[in-house]
Amino acid sequence: MIDRQRKLGEFGFTGDDDVVPFEVGALDVRGRMVQLGPLLDQILARHDYPEPVARLLAEAALVAVLLGTSLKFEGKFILQTRTDGPVDMLVADFSTPKSLRAYARFDADQLAAAVEAGEATPEKLLGKGVLALTIDQGADMQRYQGIVELDGVTLEEAAKTYFRQSEQIPTDIRLSVGKLVLPSPGGSREHWRAGGLMAQFLPKAPERLRMPDLHGGDGDPGQPPHEVADNAWRELVALVATVEHNELLDPSVGSERLLYRLFNEHGVRVFEGTHVEDECSCSRTKIRGILEGFSAEEIEESTEDGVIRVNCEFCSKAYEFKPAEFSAEA
Template identity: 40%
Template sequence: MTILSQIAWDDTVLPFQLDRSDVRGRIARLDGVLEQVLEQHAYPPVVEALVAEAALLTALIGQAIKLRWKLSLQIRGNGPIRLIATDYFSPSADGEPARIRGYASYDADRLDPEATPFSQIGEGYFAILIDQGEGAPYQGITPLDGGSLSACAETYFAQSEQLPTRFELAYARSVLPGQGEHWRAGGVMLQMMPEMPGVAREGSGEGGLLRHTDILAGEEDENWVRANVLLDTVEDIELIGPSVELTSLLVRLFHEEAPRVYDPQRVEFGCTCSEDRVRDSLAIYSAKDIATMTTDEGLVTADCQFCGAHYRFDPASLGFEATVNPDGTPRDKGEETRPND
């Protein structure tokens, strides 16, 4: 039963709607995806926990927003953990999986292994960026508040979108029979239907920031409170799994709210880095600039922070003054490229 449950629901996001409450939601479980995200770097446990939380939030939020291309989460602070960045790439076609990647930048010497992970970020901001491939990406930013990344995400939706939103997440290192220890995560996202108008009250968060409890009034408020009370009964082991199937968990939590499920979305680890993309990013530099990037071995190197890929280039093939093609053949003058004005 456990094996069948894992096959069916690991690395999956399942959209649903609670018809009685006018609440929509997502329930997700990550296993192999999360392990692949984390195994790219030897993160300390305190950093791993935050990357796991951010990856789970990214899966839930990314699937909830109709995208053509990419949704990104960025958490920046002045503490030992300086940056957490995750990306969600929407499926390229019906039936294809979505892709997730993530990484963290931190100062190992300043980390306190006994402190709560969120406290290691310090003061900073939580940002959601949506890039649909045309025009400037949309960017929404709110201050870090609430004691967890999920609380920051709730504040973002209340403050920037005026949408009451709730997250309940669980993530931990798990040991399954016959397998080694590895990370698993699961979570639920609840959100009022956007056509239900909210009534903003005075924000109860730090500095007057809105939280999901500060929005709505009347019957909508009652529906939202009822759905949240039911979600409060979920246990971490139910979220993480794998013994409880996602559909069974929805029925257990919300059977009184008439839950309706939609097509599940598979998610995989995926990175868009490539040699061509690195070359394109360096095309704006002159030969003099490229020389400053050249190592003693006569190469320009680049590493992908997300997947760990390592690239090595002949400096003569880079920049808008390149003299050779990527394959080492001489470049004709007519092939020279110039940076955009």
Template identity: 55%
Template sequence: MTDNMMTALGLDRPETGDDAVVPFTLDQLDTRGRAVRFGDALDTILSRHDYPALVARLLGEAVALAALIGSSLKFEGRFILQTQTDGPVNLIVVDFDAPDGLRGYARFDQDALVAAAEAGRTTPGELLGKGHLAMTIDQGEHTERYQGIVALDGNSLEEVAHTYFVQSEQIPTMVRLTVAEFTRKGDERPHWRAGGVLIQHLPDHGESVVRDLPGDGDLDNSDKEEADSWTQAKALLATLEDVELADPDLSPERLLFRLYHETGVRVFPPLPMVERCTCSADRIEDMLATSFTDADRDEMAVDGEIEVVCEFCSTAYHFSPHHFSIKH
């Protein structure tokens, strides 16, 4: 990156690599945003279960979206993104453990997935089908959970995110997501990568731009300038190609400069993201002890032990149904 580019970005550090979220602002456009780039962390999540490519891409988009949203929360706790639908990919769960941990899981109907592929119904919206997407914020045992729900009706995750923020937060939002496979030199196995950008319009006076767009009533000059700034921010993001979002040779800083150098963009230090499962033997043992009776645990046992396999990381835990002694 040239000195002029670094100055324009306010960058006095090395460019960001994979597995990180980069916050940024577009001050002239009254817009803030975050860019995410995933490499090894996402590849670990997707490769662990050997998902079909269509499922892996959809789960990868959900992981990128959860990182973009969860990384903005200023607390210790969890952000959970979950879809439940009637499509071939009928369940997706992504768990963001603040400030940096991510894990994800997808459930799908193999026969329905094959039928959809043969019929050419492979867009994210068609794979998800109808149902809902829930976003849950959990700040711990002594606080109430907050949950926002938006309908899924043949929509992509990008489209649903737009709807969620306008309806639940009254913040105009635009999201771009992509997932791709890249082959490294000297490595025969392709590796999963993902990229995403989220922008939100936040004018200083806090008024919503949605109701003031042309066609929705009379505008004075200041409102027109505000609406035009959001329109420009979205139009520039729309020029971004999928290959740019996931390109391992294009840092988030270079990507943002390419998009917004004419209006100005200011980036902030990156927020590292890691693949991390929060399962543990102690948690599972506590769940077995408090949620099930002795009779229930006896029924769960096979050959004298209870096996519990984490759906996220596939770790298998083994317990005695009577003494709860853990067998490693």
């Protein structure tokens, strides 16, 4: 939570679950950083996910928060995976200005087999499929969706591919997820934490976004294909690569301090950001609207012991309806 006793830019002004926008003018870089703490702990504890699943969902939540808080309009940013691995679906749904919800679906038997075989890496758990990143501006506006293939890559790598292919904005992203023992009422215990850093190269001169020639041309043979050749971008990537995973997680470091460590030689500015909250958009009215579209046969099939029960997959809230509410006379 933002500490109003401190000033913007001072260490400790922001805290857990606060997204911090920043700018490094000398490198033509803008970005966002966040450390998720209590919010993430609540989401993961609600479903009691196995640790490998929780780690994947936490990464999905980080990407959704980093991208969703950049929206300048009322709407949603939705990250969803559909794959053939033990964890066959991840959904992280960010609604402006500050609401996050997330859900994972997995096959318990396949997951246990993967763990026993030592194949519980993120790439193996996801398997092959797609990552869909959707921007929803509301009922009267067209959705925008970018699709990235998932085949032996992490969510971090897939997010970079999305920006390179769909947005054509040079973007570097670092994600870190883990458990830390922190003080709690009644004694210290393990808490889930996650940290994410997204930095984008946005020069005013478009020619600075030029890609080097493909292999076989006269470009720099030492530069990876499809990477921007500008020195400022290269320096940004080198600096971001120095970030340790524990730095992204450690609440005693914090977003401002880490950004200062990275970019103090170039001058870094931070801006007041967004405090993200664990909020689900489900409601009795919305679920009733869905059920009203069911046929009489579907209503009958959904009824058990005289009641229609619906549980929200995101927040686990339970709703009950009487079949008579959806009869032709209702």
